[in-house]
Amino acid sequence: MAEKQISLPAKLINGGVAGIIGVTCIFPIDLVKTRLQNQRSGQQIYKSMLDCLIKTLRSEGYFGMYRGAAVNLTLVTPEKAIKLAANDYFRHLLAKDGIALSLSKEMMAGCGAGICQVIITTPMEMLKIQLQDAGRLASQQLISRVPCPAPGCKLLSLSPVPIRAYNAGLVSFPMKISATQIAAELLHTQGIKGLYKGLGATLLRDVPFSVIYFPLFAHLNKTERDCLEERAPFFRSFLAGCMAGSVAAVCVNPCDVIKTRLQSMGKGRNEENYNGIIDCARKIWIKEGPSAFLKGAGCRALVIAPLFGIAQVIYFIGVGEYLIERCQYGKLSP
Numbered sequence: 001m002a003e004k005q006i007s008l009p010a011k012l013i014n015g016g017v018a019g020i021i022g023v024t025c026i027f028p029i030d031l032v033k034t035r036l037q038n039q040r041s042g043q044q045i046y047k048s049m050l051d052c053l054i055k056t057l058r059s060e061g062y063f064g065m066y067r068g069a070a071v072n073l074t075l076v077t078p079e080k081a082i083k084l085a086a087n088d089y090f091r092h093l094l095a096k097d098g099i100a101l102s103l104s105k106e107m108m109a110g111c112g113a114g115i116c117q118v119i120i121t122t123p124m125e126m127l128k129i130q131l132q133d134a135g136r137l138a139s140q141q142l143i144s145r146v147p148c149p150a151p152g153c154k155l156l157s158l159s160p161v162p163i164r165a166y167n168a169g170l171v172s173f174p175m176k177i178s179a180t181q182i183a184a185e186l187l188h189t190q191g192i193k194g195l196y197k198g199l200g201a202t203l204l205r206d207v208p209f210s211v212i213y214f215p216l217f218a219h220l221n222k223t224e225r226d227c228l229e230e231r232a233p234f235f236r237s238f239l240a241g242c243m244a245g246s247v248a249a250v251c252v253n254p255c256d257v258i259k260t261r262l263q264s265m266g267k268g269r270n271e272e273n274y275n276g277i278i279d280c281a282r283k284i285w286i287k288e289g290p291s292a293f294l295k296g297a298g299c300r301a302l303v304i305a306p307l308f309g310i311a312q313v314i315y316f317i318g319v320g321e322y323l324i325e326r327c328q329y330g331k332l333s334p
Contacts, residue, residue, distance in 0.1 A: 013081075014081075014084065014314055016076075016077035016078070016080060016081045017077075017314050018080055018084070018310055018311035018312075018313075018314040019076035019077055019079065019080030019081070019307075019311065020073055020076060020077060021310050021314065022076075022080075022306065022307035022308070022310040022311055023069070023072050023073055023076050023307070024069075024073070025306055025307075025310065026302070026303045026306055026307055027065070027066055027068075027069045027072065028053065028056075028065040028066065029049070029053075029299050029302050029303050030072075030132070030299070030303045031056070031065060031066075031067060031068065031132045032046075032049050032052045032053055032056070032296075032299050033296035033299035033300050033303060034128075034129055034132040034133055034260055034296070035052055035056075035132065035133060035135070035136045036049065036052060036295050036296040036299060037256070037257050037260045037261070037295045037296040038133050038136060038260060038261065038264055039136065040271055040287070040288065041287065041288045041289075041292070043271075045136060045139050046136075049298060049299050053065075055139075056135060059135065059139065060135050064135060067131045067132050067134065067135065068127070068128040068129070068130075068131030068132045068179070070178075070179060071124060071127045071128050071131070071179035072124060072128050075120055075123070075124035076124070078120050079117055079120040079121050079124060080311060082113075082116050082117045082119075082120060083113050083114075083116070083117040083210070084113075084311065086112060086113040086116040086117065087109055087110060087112070087113035087210070087214050089112075090108065090109035090110075090112040090113060091105075091106070091109045093109075094108060094109055101218075103215055106214060106215035106218060107211045107214075107215055109214060110210035110211045110212070110213060110214035110215060111207055111210060111211050113210045113214065114203070114206040114207035114208075114209060114210030114211065115203065115207060117206060117210075118199065118202050118203055118206055121202055121206060122195070122196050122197075122198060122199050122202045123183075123195040123196065125198070125202065125259070125263060126186075126195055126196070126197055126198060126263050127179040127182055127183060127195075128179075129260060129263045129264055130177070130179075130182050130264070130265055130266065131177065131178075131179060131182075133264055133266060134177060134266070137266050137267075183195065197262065197263055198259050198262040198263040200276075200277055201255065201258050201259035201262050201263075201277050201280075202259055204255045204258070204259070204277065205252050205255035205256050205258075205259050208248075208251065208252050208255070209248045209249070209251075209252045210248075212244075212247065212248040212251055212252070213244050213245060213247075213248040213308070214244075216243075216244040216247060216248065217240050217241060217244035217245075217308075217312065220239075220240035220243055220244055221236060221237055221240040221241075221312075237309075237312045237313050238309040238310070238312065238313045239309070240309075240312065241305075241308040241309035241310070241311060241312035241313065242305040242306060242308065242309035243305075244308065245301075245304035245305045245307065245308035245309065246301040246304060246305045248304070249297075249300045249301045249303070249304035249305075250297050250300070250301055253293065253294055253295075253296065253297040253300055254281075254293035254294070256296070256300060257284070257292065257293050257294075257295055257296065258277055258280050258281055258284070258293075260296075261274060261280055261284070262274055262276075262277070262280055272287075
């Protein structure tokens with residue numbers, strides 16, 4: 001990592017820009033990950049990642065691939081900014097002059113970053129999952145012709161829109177919904193805690209992720225670096241971010257499956273409810289087997305790798321510093 005100290009506003013800008021670009025690039029794969037993780041054994045609508053992408057494109061169109069993207073793009077800026085800036089802050093806090101951080105201190109800094117980010121991550125994921133999973137629930141109901149009785153499903157019946165049932169013609173089905181409507185309903189019925197459903201599971205996923213990711217990235221990013229080099233080259237930061245993100249994503253995927261199931265308000269036919277993390281893990285293990293905890297692992301790795309690769313590159317090339325200088329000095333030479 002660079003030794004040069006970057007101001008907090010610049011860190012926040014860097015993290016925000018990185019998050020927006022990353023999410024825009026990989027959101028369809030993230031949607032596939034959510035749908036694969038939520039479908040149960042014996043009720044599979046999607047056979048694989050590619051099958052899910054093709055069926056979603058056919059039934060919901062191109063923009064259906066970006067269901068939930070608006071809330072993600074809105075909140076990913078503060079989320080990524082907090083995550084990256086908090087990690088830098090804790091690293092600086094734990095560092096001693098001229099002495100590199102030990103692995104344990106790097107892990108502590110990552111842990112602090114993971115804890116800080118969940119204030120934004122939990123409601124963002126909560127709202128995003130409802131929107132991403134709406135198409136899967138709609139398709140399942142079209143196939144079974146059985147309405148969904150779960151409490152959260154009433155949110156799916158706000159605006160009927162025509163969709164295409166894979167190989168059938170267009171049919172009218174209620175599935176259009178916005179994050180604002182979901183948030184308003186949750187705040188009205190459950191208060192602020194409604195938006196923080198699955199907070200424990202989010203911490204269980206994001207803290208270990210950050211503990212693994214940040215130290216691994218730091219070590220990969222400085223491999224074979226010239227000690228006089230201030231910053232790692234573009235391609236090294238990108239590859240280090242991709243590799244570290246993929247490893248961390250696969251390691252915590254079981255926690256991500258649990259988090260996704262707990263945060264999904266809408267339930268399909270014969271899909272059970274869960275009373276907390278332990279109950280969710282037990283039911284998944286008994287009814288679907290240990291392999292269920294790896295659902296969406298490939299998608300998650302494909303999402304996290306470019307997301308954090310792009311994030312680290314933008315963060316370290318100093319987009320934030322450049323924009324701040326432009327604001328401070330007006331006309332500035334590129």
